[in-house]
Amino acid sequence: MSSSRRRELACAARFVFEVGYLKRLPRFGATYAGVGGDETVAAHSFRTAVIAGVLAAAEGLDVARASLMALVHDLPETRTGDLNLVQKRYLQRSVPPGEIVAAQTDGLPAAFAVEVAAVVGEYLERRTPLARLVHDADLLEGIARARELAASRPELMDAWARNLARDLTLATSRDLYDQLMTHSPDDWWVTLARGG
Numbered sequence: 001m002s003s004s005r006r007r008e009l010a011c012a013a014r015f016v017f018e019v020g021y022l023k024r025l026p027r028f029g030a031t032y033a034g035v036g037g038d039e040t041v042a043a044h045s046f047r048t049a050v051i052a053g054v055l056a057a058a059e060g061l062d063v064a065r066a067s068l069m070a071l072v073h074d075l076p077e078t079r080t081g082d083l084n085l086v087q088k089r090y091l092q093r094s095v096p097p098g099e100i101v102a103a104q105t106d107g108l109p110a111a112f113a114v115e116v117a118a119v120v121g122e123y124l125e126r127r128t129p130l131a132r133l134v135h136d137a138d139l140l141e142g143i144a145r146a147r148e149l150a151a152s153r154p155e156l157m158d159a160w161a162r163n164l165a166r167d168l169t170l171a172t173s174r175d176l177y178d179q180l181m182t183h184s185p186d187d188w189w190v191t192l193a194r195g196g
Contacts, residue, residue, distance in 0.1 A: 022074065022075075027043075027082050051140050052134045056133060073134060136170050161177075165177045
């Protein structure tokens with residue numbers, strides 16, 4: 001193995017372990033309401049990627065790119081932590097998220113590093129339809145989470161979901177929001193249990 005290949009794989013190993021931290025990093029949005037402290041950034045990112053893929057397919061956009069963008073949109077949080085809207089109001093990050101991603105992917109195989117930097121940059125700028133769609137997916141994931149937590153604090157979680165919905169940009173996203181607010185989070189398994 002060449003020394004450059006060995007360095008590249010050493011960087012890849014460090015990156016894999018850093019990304020693994022997202023599996024342990026808690027999401028803090030719902031903790032202000034006294035619920036939901038068990039969700040991680042990785043769990044949020046995974047479901048956001050699935051939602052982004054569904055929305056992209058419905059909108060005729062690139063499903064794979066939307067899912068990748070959603071999957072990596074919170075990578076900088078390994079170094080900054082997850083900040084909720086209240087914390088973001090008071091805390092300014094001294095290093096922009098795009099620079100954090102560049103540092104995280106430095107030394108990785110170039111094709112991967114360039115693609116991750118491109119999709120995160122696109123997401124952060126929100127100038128393209130795909131980036132706005134992924135932002136909607138991020139909000140819809142939070143709305144789904146709020147609906148799941150509503151059993152313990154229904155009035156607060158419904159308000160949280162409505163607050164997130166104000167920033168949805170696509171008609172398809174608003175339609176999915178309406179469905180999320182109409183259906184119970186248990187509908188999927190209740191339907192299966194009834195033989196549907």
